Amino acid sequence: xxxxxxxxxxxxxxxxxxxxxxxxxxxxxxxxxxxxxxxxxxxxxxxxxxxxxxxxxxxxxxxxxxxxxxxxxxxxxxxxxxxxxxxxxxxxxxxxxxxxxxxxxxxxxxxxxxxxxxxxxxxxxxxxxxxxxxxxxxxxxxxxxxxxxxxxxxxxxxxxxxxxxxxxxxxxxxxxxxxxxxxxxxxxxxxxxxxxxxxxxxxxxxxxxxxxxxxxxxxxxxxxxxxxxxxxxxxxxxxxxxxxxxxxxxxxxxxxxxxxxxxxxxxxxxxxxxxxxxxxxxxxxxxxxxxxxxxxxxxxxxxxxxxxxxxxxxxxxxxxxxxxxxxxxxxxxxxxxxxxxxxxxxxxxxxxxxxxxxxxxxxxxxxxxxxxxxxxxxxxxxxxxxxxxxxxxxxxxx
Numbered sequence: 001x002x003x004x005x006x007x008x009x010x011x012x013x014x015x016x017x018x019x020x021x022x023x024x025x026x027x028x029x030x031x032x033x034x035x036x037x038x039x040x041x042x043x044x045x046x047x048x049x050x051x052x053x054x055x056x057x058x059x060x061x062x063x064x065x066x067x068x069x070x071x072x073x074x075x076x077x078x079x080x081x082x083x084x085x086x087x088x089x090x091x092x093x094x095x096x097x098x099x100x101x102x103x104x105x106x107x108x109x110x111x112x113x114x115x116x117x118x119x120x121x122x123x124x125x126x127x128x129x130x131x132x133x134x135x136x137x138x139x140x141x142x143x144x145x146x147x148x149x150x151x152x153x154x155x156x157x158x159x160x161x162x163x164x165x166x167x168x169x170x171x172x173x174x175x176x177x178x179x180x181x182x183x184x185x186x187x188x189x190x191x192x193x194x195x196x197x198x199x200x201x202x203x204x205x206x207x208x209x210x211x212x213x214x215x216x217x218x219x220x221x222x223x224x225x226x227x228x229x230x231x232x233x234x235x236x237x238x239x240x241x242x243x244x245x246x247x248x249x250x251x252x253x254x255x256x257x258x259x260x261x262x263x264x265x266x267x268x269x270x271x272x273x274x275x276x277x278x279x280x281x282x283x284x285x286x287x288x289x290x291x292x293x294x295x296x297x298x299x300x301x302x303x304x305x306x307x308x309x310x311x312x313x314x315x316x317x318x319x320x321x322x323x324x325x326x327x328x329x330x331x332x333x334x335x336x337x338x339x340x341x342x343x344x345x346x347x348x349x350x351x352x353x354x355x356x357x358x359x360x361x362x363x364x365x366x367x368x369x370x371x372x373x374x375x376x377x378x379x380x381x382x383x384x385x386x387x388x389x390x391x392x393x394x395x396x397x398x
Contacts, residue, residue: 002026002034006079009036012128013081016101017119019051021082026074031187033077038120038129041083042090042166043067052166053088053116054270055099055277067164069133069175069192076191081129085119088279089267090135090168091259091286092116093143093348094335098279102332105148107371111329114144114348117176121148124178131188132178137168137259139325139352141176142364146324146374151391152178152364153185154355156381160192169262171301172356182365182395185388200385202393205238205318206377212247213322213351224370225323231397232321239321246314250307255353257300260288281341304357311358312380319387322351324364324374354378363391365398 003025010021019041026033039045042052044063051060066074074080085100095115096102103113103122113122120132121144134141136154145152157174167173177188190196208214208229217225229239263286264271270278271286278286292300326347335341355362355376361384364374375398379387 002077002079005034006036006081009079009081009128013123016085016097017103017123017126017128018082019085019100019119020048022048022080024080026077026079028075028077030075030077032073032191035130035184036079036081037073037131037133038081038084038123039070040117040120040132040134041086042135043070043133044164045070045080045083048083050166051083053086053090053097053099063164065164068161070164072191073133078131081123084117084123084132087116087118088282089166089263090116090137090140091263091282092345093139093352094341094345095144096281096332096335104332105329105372107147107149108329110331110333111372112147112332112335114147114329116140117144117178121145121150121178124148124150124180130179131184134176134178135165136174136176136356137172138255138349138356141178142324142352142362142374142376143348145178145364146366147329147372149366149371150178150180151182151185151366151395152176153189153388153391154362155189155193155384156361157359159384167262167266169259171258171262171304174356182391185391189384189388197385197388200389202237202390203317203319203386204236205240206232206321207315207318208239208241208321209244209247210241211243212251216347217323217326218328220370221323221326221328221373224367224373225375227369228367228375228398229321231394235393235397240318246307246310250354250357253303253307253357254292254300255357256288257292257297260285261292261297264289281338308358308381311360315380316383319377319379319383319390320354322376322378324351324376326350328372351376361387363387365391365394367398
């Protein structure tokens, strides 16, 4: 029956959500039996080439082995539908792809699914897949989760192996997971992790920053966010609205340097050798690596570590709560101009990138009264159980 379900899911898998469909059967049973997975096209799946959202290349060799995350899902009995579309090299928060098409959210006609894990989010939102295996470097699982009405989880980076996944920024990359059903997050994460997540107490206090993350937010999102905070308060959680120097220090950090410099480390040959084959918007961001130098980037790394250490001290018992994205899903047609694209992309990534920079863990929950909007809970590294526990408690209330 599992393979019949998988075959039915594969029959529904189509572009632009997927770049290819697999044909290997489910051979094991386990805690994820009967569930299907859309695998972001930067995870190796044995027997298939890994495109990472780049232009099709008939000469690209198939992967010899599964990525660790893929192997764990396969061993747990999950059925792998196919490689899901994505932003080239995962380098944007909007999910546009000129080579394979751009996935759209089913929630708002003509609006994007968000990125970079765009195809996986759209597939899960449409009911084609149960789980999207993605990555999150600056929000690439949480942004599309918000835009598509899903639950999106970004774990502490070193808690889930990235071996066998094409990198963008080794400093910020983490594996990401999206589902329609919040009850699936824990079993999926436990399969992917080395150690299961323990039960955790829900914190009695959350922090809502007053000097970061709330400016420029759509009025509809502000209203839905305030209603969600009221739900938290009614549940006994204290809401602390604070302006903190920490957020001013974070805003001063040149976050763009991480992906710009490190993408050139990993994909410099493609950038130097055939830049004309790359998405021009991705290539332009890779080019920004030339705007800094080795001492400048070293200073950025040091400042980032200091922020992560400070976050571990001050937010351990009081997670940060913000709207996942400041805007509702934009129309694809409105992103044709580079200036608008750049502005919306930066705004989409603004709130979510914080969790990556502090090496933290974060979850986006859908705000059901406003399709396309999400509530995000972010905590320091190692507090994944707390964030997941809050998501499970709040899932039926928002």
